[in-house]
Structure formats: C-alpha cells, structure tokens
Amino acid sequence: MRTTSKRTKRSPLRSRPVTYGLAAVLGAGLLAGCAEDSGGSDSGDGKTTVSVGVFGVFGYKQAGLYDEYEKLHPDIRIKENSTERNEDYYPALLNHLSARSGLSDIQAVEVDNINEIAGLHADRLVDMAKVEGVRKSDWLDWKWNQAKAEGGQVVGLGTDIGPMGVCYRKDLFKKAGLPTDREAVGKLWAGDWEKYVETGEKYMKSAPKGTAFTDGAAGLYNGAVSSYPVKYYNADGKLVYKKSKGVRESWDLAMRAIKGKMTGRLKQFDKEWDQAYANGDFASVVCPPWMLGYIKEKAGDKGAGKWDVAAAPKPANWGGSFLTVPKGGKHEKEAVELAKWLTAPKQQAKLFEKQASFPSSQAAYALPEVKDAKHPYFGKAPIGKIFSKAAKGIPTIPLGPKDQVIKTTISDIGILQVEQQGKKPEDGWNAAVKKIDDVVED
Known part of the structure; x- marks a missing residue:
C-alpha cells in the first residue's frame, strides 16, 4: 500500500504510509x-x-x-x-x-x-x-x-x-441520534462529500461529550479531493491545483468542518491520533481497506463491536x-x-x-x-463488496511528478495551520501555496 503519502503505518502487518520524519538511512x-x-x-x-x-x-x-x-x-x-x-x-x-x-x-x-x-x-x-x-x-x-x-x-x-469507505462508531452515532445500520449510514451522505459534512453538523448538535464527528480536516480533504477527475495536474500535465475545482471545493469543506468544530484536530498517524482511537474520541474516519487493521490495533478490545464500515460519499482512492x-x-x-x-x-x-x-x-x-470477505471487528462488514464497488467507480485522475509534495503540503501545512494553530483559512492556504511554489516548478 500502501498511504505512502500517508502510508508508513498501514495495518499491524502492513505498514507503508509515509510519516515524514527523515531517517539518516538514505539508500x-x-x-x-x-x-x-x-x-x-x-x-x-x-x-x-x-x-x-x-x-x-x-x-x-x-x-x-x-x-x-x-x-x-x-x-x-x-x-x-x-x-x-x-x-x-x-x-x-x-x-x-x-x-x-x-x-x-x-x-x-x-x-x-x-x-x-x-x-x-x-x-x-x-x-x-x-x-x-x-x-x-x-x-x-x-x-x-x-x-x-x-x-x-x-x-x-x-x-x-486504496478505495475509500467511511469507518464509524455505531455507539457514538446512536447517542447522537444518527442511524447505525451501514446501509442507512451510507445513504446519509451518498453522492456528495458536502452531505458528509452536513451529517457532521447534525452529529455535533447531540454529540456525546468530548467527542468529535471526524478525526481531522485533512482526512476529509483527502477523501473529497480524490473523488474529482482533476486534482493537482490536468490531462496535459499542467500544474492546476490553484484553480482546480476539486482542490478548492475540498479545501472549503475542510474549512467548514474546522469552523463547525466537528474535527478532533488530529494529524493522522501521530501518537495523539492513535490514542484517540483507544479513547473513542471521534465518531468517523475516511478509511481505505488497509486502515481497518490499523483501527483494530489502535482501538483494541474496547472498540470491538463498536466500529462498522459504510460506503464513502463518492468513489475515491488513497x-x-x-x-x-x-x-x-x-x-x-x-x-x-x-x-x-x-x-x-x-x-x-x-x-x-x-x-x-x-x-x-x-x-x-x-x-x-x-x-466473500467480511471483517469481524467491523460488525462482519462485507468489505470485499463495499471496496470492490468503490474501486470500480474511482475516476481516472491525471497524476503529476509532484502529487505527493502538493498533497502533503496542503494537508500538513495549510490545513493544520488553520485547524491546530487557529490561523485564518486564507492564511493557511497562502502558506501552503508559498511552500509548494518554493519546491515545485509550474
């Protein structure tokens, strides 16, 4: 797997997402x-x-x-x-x-x-x-x-x-007055990532004390932007992220989630993110198949019987x-x-x-x-069927030579400055753009 822009911690057995802490082992x-x-x-x-x-x-x-x-x-x-x-x-x-x-x-x-x-x-x-x-x-x-x-x-x-689904806590959804059946949950946001944010707004109105709807705005951004046919480069190989509809709309959704205080303000794969699973601090997370084992490991026995998997709003890959x-x-x-x-x-x-x-x-x-694959930890969710259907609907997105740099900079600089440091959305965006312009040729 394979996030590696975020893939050095895939599952207990497969850890391949990137964690961006350079070790002196080059080559x-x-x-x-x-x-x-x-x-x-x-x-x-x-x-x-x-x-x-x-x-x-x-x-x-x-x-x-x-x-x-x-x-x-x-x-x-x-x-x-x-x-x-x-x-x-x-x-x-x-x-x-x-x-x-x-x-x-x-x-x-x-x-x-x-x-x-x-x-x-x-x-x-x-x-x-x-x-x-x-x-x-x-x-x-x-x-x-x-x-x-x-x-x-x-x-x-x-x-x-990495076809995406949404992993969610049935117990927290129930306490917030939301459905818990995976088919009904999927219908809450079917076809539109904005509906996922709207569901978060409903959740927060009756949220169990001390919980957030989702782990962090970067996960939402990553899921949403990966469902658009154009992301950072167009079909001609031109860098278009500053004017990309997918980037702008996904950024705006992430900012809306932050403003609505529906995120746990967590950076994925940090220790605090791991601990939040164990504590049951958030109710949903955008999740590819490789993340299921990771959630099981971090949520542990306390989370057994509480997690499930629903279809993501739109097919996307991570x-x-x-x-x-x-x-x-x-x-x-x-x-x-x-x-x-x-x-x-x-x-x-x-x-x-x-x-x-x-x-x-x-x-x-x-x-x-x-x-026939089902996952016992996630309520015997038919993960083979859920993720196969998602995989077939993933758009063909033009890739460019610096996709990883752009994605990581928007998430780890732009979004986190707003989410964790309280900066204005335009300041977070400008900081990300400046960094990208420093390292990526247009």
Whole structure:
C-alpha cells in the first residue's frame, strides 16, 4: 500500500504510509543487497537470487508468497530489500535509476511517484505491457493508465489500491441520534462529500461529550479531493491545483468542518491520533481497506463491536503501488516473471486475505478471498463488496511528478495551520501555496 503519502503505518502487518520524519538511512535499504552489488548475485548453491526492493512492509513475505514462488521455481531464491520509509527509499531509487547501478531486480514505486518515474526513466524500465502473459484487462483501467509513460510504455504493474469507505462508531452515532445500520449510514451522505459534512453538523448538535464527528480536516480533504477527475495536474500535465475545482471545493469543506468544530484536530498517524482511537474520541474516519487493521490495533478490545464500515460519499482512492523491473539487470528475465506472478489476480487476492492490501486487479474481485470477505471487528462488514464497488467507480485522475509534495503540503501545512494553530483559512492556504511554489516548478 500502501498511504505512502500517508502510508508508513498501514495495518499491524502492513505498514507503508509515509510519516515524514527523515531517517539518516538514505539508500541504505536500497543499496543493501542490490542486484549489481551483492544481493542479485547467484547464491552459490545453483539458485538464482532475485532481489526485490520495497519500502515498508509490502506483505509478500508475510503472506507466504515468496515461499510459494520458490516452491514453484526451485531454482529461484528471493531476497527482499526493504527501506522503512518511502521518503528515504524514493530519492535513492531516482539516484540509482539515473546512475543505472545499485538497483534491485524489482523495484516498487508508490502511486504518487509513478508519474515522475514514468516521465524521467521510462527508457530504463521494462515495458510490462509487452510481457507475454500480462493482460491489461486484469487491472482496473485507471490503475493501468497511472503507470503509462508518454510514449505508451507501461513502466510498472499495479499491486494494491486504496478505495475509500467511511469507518464509524455505531455507539457514538446512536447517542447522537444518527442511524447505525451501514446501509442507512451510507445513504446519509451518498453522492456528495458536502452531505458528509452536513451529517457532521447534525452529529455535533447531540454529540456525546468530548467527542468529535471526524478525526481531522485533512482526512476529509483527502477523501473529497480524490473523488474529482482533476486534482493537482490536468490531462496535459499542467500544474492546476490553484484553480482546480476539486482542490478548492475540498479545501472549503475542510474549512467548514474546522469552523463547525466537528474535527478532533488530529494529524493522522501521530501518537495523539492513535490514542484517540483507544479513547473513542471521534465518531468517523475516511478509511481505505488497509486502515481497518490499523483501527483494530489502535482501538483494541474496547472498540470491538463498536466500529462498522459504510460506503464513502463518492468513489475515491488513497494509496497503492507498482512493481517495476529495471532494464539490463543480471536477472531481468527472472524478475519480470516474478513481478508478473506477484501481481496476478490470484496472488493479489491472497495478499488481500492475509494483509488487507486491496487488489488493483479487477479480475481478483470475483475470487472468494475478495468477493466473500467480511471483517469481524467491523460488525462482519462485507468489505470485499463495499471496496470492490468503490474501486470500480474511482475516476481516472491525471497524476503529476509532484502529487505527493502538493498533497502533503496542503494537508500538513495549510490545513493544520488553520485547524491546530487557529490561523485564518486564507492564511493557511497562502502558506501552503508559498511552500509548494518554493519546491515545485509550474
């Protein structure tokens, strides 16, 4: 998963959202055991070692997929090189692609970075669309297109995605006079993120003491803006976030939520956010599938039987990654076969069952591991059906090279200055714009 703009803390087993605290390990995980340095060399026992470079916990090892592949291919040994955070992993990956050295046989790329990779280094990555046995129809169209370069090459195969739902506390909704049945809850805001805010306003009129409707304004903003067909860049690759309807309307909703005091003023993945789950301090949170395990861990036994999942107001995506294969690696052929196998529908379904990584392969949605999936902690919510439906409706949003920077700056500087520091909305927006202008070329 895969938030990594917010993905280093996915679930207890899969922690891949970015937490934006730089560790002094730039390239350490990427270089350790790289294909051209040590990890890609043959093992000495007649087996070929294929190295896989990832950030955080992708779950392949934990779900037993590496072991399964090695049993199917006795001549292959898989070595995973994992860097904890994407903000350390990704700059190193860019450096090694530029230098054409120090690369693992397979390199993972986060969704907010895939456009830049395709723009800068498509010629240095295998065109996966031309690999025998790879079927475009297995993937959701919008996911497949995210990895397509200007010249038509598909630089990576999609792994997971993050279709959004809304996780909510049934006990708090009931005390506030709101429905608790997931179908009825979904109807409260169906089709419009503004209705979600309106529901928050109703909640706050009878809110249980000390609780907020939602965790923070950034989560609301992220959910809303990701449901629009244009976000930060247009289809021509032009930076348009200052005039984007999706950005402006989502920002305004976030400001309305702050003004209405319906947020817990929490920054996601901070310790205070974790503690708020344990304390039951807020009633709802915008949640992709990978967040369910995280909520279960942080809310703990005290939250058992209280949480449920409803459909989000509109289909939107948060998170996801790709597997790429650098050209010219010592084991390029073996790497292509492994990447193809790991992202095939059957393996994606197994990864969802074991690690809550929701498939980007639409062919996986008909498999029982996905179709029949229910989550006991969330009232046996039919999460396979809820998130599959959302995934199919997610718009194809043009990506740009600095999506991650823009999204994070708006959330962590613009919104938080208003929400936590009490600044005026226009001052928060201007602070975010200034920071973005300093680091992003128009």
